[in-house]
Amino acid sequence: MIDLHVHTTASDGMYTPTEIMKKAQGKNISIMAITDHDTIDGLEEGKAAAKECGIRFVPGVELNINFPTGEFHLLGLGLKNPSDSLKTLLSDLVRNRDLRNEQIIGKMKAEGVDISIEELYADFPNTIIGRPHFAAELVKKKIVKTRQQAFDIYLAKGRKWYVERVGSNFDEAVIAIKESGGVPVIAHPMSLYLSWGKLPDVMKDFYDRGAMGLEAFHPGARVSECLRLEELAHKIGFFVTGGSDFHGEQIRTDRRLGHTCGGKKIENSLFEPLESIIYTC
16 A cells, blocks of 8 residues: 555644654555645654655655635655755745734634643644644643534634635745655645536646646545546646545544545555656655
8 A cells, every 4th residue: 555645743643753654564555655734844754764664755745825715735745855945935834824823822812712822832842733733722621522623613714713824826836846856746636626617727727837746536535536536637647646644543533544535545556657756765
């Protein structure tokens, strides 16, 4: 099995890079990417752990991109040497996240919730703080019973403590990934909330502007949708990837390492066309 979309404690996953590699080894995963949100801080540890576990490691990242509808994430797979442009982009994203966190805390305090950014960093050191960490704190404070309930009531888009994110410019992100030796991949395209009538033209535009891959296989989509995305990717010229978008069993109970849409295993054959495209170590 392989998995080209996995998160660690460097962003909003529940396992360290070392722990996630050991879990992957236990599941006989032979190729795996760490793609934390807006950070590459876990890659060195992940690379070392992958080597010890006998796993081919794909250094990656998942970038938040500005888009008028839904949620747009861009994967950078096979980063060889992070460029200055990528480092600057990541620094800007983290700063935007910090500003957003302050606004969320302001909304929560206005309604009597005693919470601070220092408290969050104490509970989640060496990570990029985001909404999943706020959700965990709400569970800890017994304001909600589960993290999902925290999102459903307070933190999801349209809920009272939600604050819109500021992401990166798509074209700048593509350049930053390529300058780092990586390949840009459109993550979970169904999250863009585009109709099937509009999706082909938008995907073709992204391809013409430098995106190289399409994550057709993702657990957030139905199998029929993933197969349709695979067909669209081949028609446009994208290579196809697949991932679990695994964060940890306690964070997303519907996601399993090495598995994608419909609970299907991500087979090694999916990586074969990418051998000469994506850097591994």
